[in-house]
Amino acid sequence: MSLEERPRPESVSGVSGTAHAASENQKKMLEGYRRSFTFGSIDAHKEGSRFWIKDKGPIVESYIGFIESYRDPFGSRGEFEGFVAVVNKAMSERFAELVSAAEVLLPELPWPRDFEKDTFLKPDFTSLDVLTFAGSGVPAGINIPNYDDIRQSEGFKNVSLGNVLAVAYATQKEKLTFLEEDDKDAYIKWMGPSFEMQVGLHELLGHGSGKLLVQDDQGQFNFDQNTLINPVTGEKVTSWYRGNETWDSRFSTIASSYEECRAECVGLYLCLNKLALSIFGHEGQDAEDVVYINWLSMVRAGLLGLEFYTSESSSWRQAHMQASFVILRVLLEAGEGLVRLEEVAGADGRPDARVTLDRTKIRTVGKSAIQRFLCKLQVLKATADVAGGRALYDGYSAVTDSGPHNFLRLRDTVLLRKEDRKMLVQANTRLQGEAVELVEYEGSAAGLIHSFTERFQEDAEQLEADLLELSKRDSPCWCH
Ligand SMILES: [Zn+2]
Known part of the structure; x- marks a missing residue:
């Protein structure tokens, strides 16, 4: 809908909707927006947004209005944006296959059956490719509408913008910092397929897996509190969520990065699985290359992530980057030469770094390190063990200059070697x-x-x- 020819209200009722809508629901949605833009009514925009949520899985997805408030110093006034995106059908098909294989793949995860949901609830997830995103920035994923009353009672949509993510990772050889020459070629060849697989596993079986142990307001348990053993301690489970407590309310400040880390670990772990690999069309040597690049890009991401650590306040500014750094630390700690991270002098004489991964040790040393760590993440999450969870997660998130790696100095090197910001050219x-x-x-x-x-x-x-x-x-x- 073009906003330039702003219609006079009395002359246009419903015209825009009729011409461009794919369904009755979409007509009502567009009509809500039209009224909102004509009369400046927020209620009308909310009404349109209600129909937008009900418009499930359209082939062409769009949203428009005053949406995100990031740029308002007061954090309340929305910035105008509008986008049109289309479903990535090939990716959606593979994701659907992955969901149907969930009952075979979930039991492969490294925690006992009692720590898994009774029935798999497919997370709401659609991969779209952006045709146009008009606004001051293009996000890689969106979770809207932002009207809290609507989110609580009527829902929202969670959408990944696949081609935006792909652009973020697509790169030329000379920009692949911190890798060996041989790795750069393999990286360019296999980054796309390995990234697609990691995203699918992360979103569907990562965020979609794992149970929370709960005692409801009536005192009912969703697990057997008399017999359930904590697989990490070997002792009986002593903590759980009560009443209205949720993951976010208990784990507050670390909840989002911790959960991203859990989902990333599920991706690393299940990408080793033959069935998962075959769903994404990878067999034989190709499958091994996909696995190698997936793991290599994770450890490199952990190093690059240091850009998003603020040393002055000892804090992380980005949940996913912190998660990758934690995984890098876990894999370094696994030892046995699995991951090597060295500070070197660059060809220009300035500080540089090299990160390498021994591909012959992924399925042994690497797998068992992720297996142990992922089990801990899930069990501490399931049992609402905030103190244990914080100690574990904050421990691996710490960026210090002590120990075998000087991460504060590596952070300076990462900032020094930082790529120019990407430009996003839209069609x-x-x-x-x-x-x-x-x-x-x-x-x-x-x-x-x-x-x-x-x-x-x-x-x-x-x-x-x-x-x-x-x-x-x-x-x-x-x-x-
Ligand atoms: Zn995630």
Whole structure:
């Protein structure tokens, strides 16, 4: 729906909806937005958002309005954004297969049956490719609407923007910092397939797995409190969630990174599984290469993650990056030459680092380290053991200059070798008769400017001048 030809309210009721909607529900959704933009009504936008939630799994997904408040210093006023995305059908098919294999794959996870849900609840997850995302930044995933009353009672959608994530990882050889030359070639070849598999396992069997032990308000347990043994301590379970307690309410500040770490570990662990590999179409040597690159990229991500650690306040600013760093620490601790992390002098004479992984030890040393760690993560989570969980997670998250690796100095090296921010060049569409044509541009400053001037043709000259000026400075942020 174009907002430029802002319609006069009395002349257009429902027109926009009828022309562009795929269903009755979508018509009502668009009508809500139309009323909101015409009259400035937030209630109308909420009404449209209610229909949007009910519009489950559309092939073309869109949302528009004043949505995210990150850029408001007060944290309340929403910034205008709008996007159109399409379902990635191939990826969705493999994800569906993975869900149907859940009952075979979940028992492979390293915790006893009693610590797994009675029935697998498929997390709400759709992978979309963005056609256009208009706003000050393009997120890699979204969880909306932001209206809390609607989220609580009517729900929300959780969507991964696959091509945005893929861009974040796609890279040229010379930008692959901290890897050996041979690894760089393998990385470029297998990053896509291994990343796709890791995302699927992470989202569906990672976040979707594991039970919380609960005693409800009536005193009923969802486990046998008299006999259940904690597999880590070997003793009877002594803690659990009561009444309205939740994972987030108990683990508060570490909850989100801890859970990301658990999901990432599930990905690393299950990507070794033959059935999981075959669902994603990998067999023989190819499968081993996918596994190797998945693990290698995780340890490299752990090192790169140091960029998101603030030494002044000893705190992490990004849940996933902290999670990767924790996994790097766990795999370094496993020893036996599985992971090597060295500070070296770069070709330019400045500090550099090298991270390597011994591929022959993944299925032995690596697997058993992740197995033990993942079991601990799940059991501490399931038993609401906040003190134990914090001690474990904060311990591995600590960035210090003591011990075999000087992570504070490595952090400086990571900052020194940091890549320029990526530019996200977006495509346009144009009509050729009845057919829609996709217009793409080269991934460069020129491509970006071209994309903008073709989209906003009336303002092309001014836009080009502004963007040329901007391109001399730091390029815009692409991720949230
Ligand atoms: Zn996650």
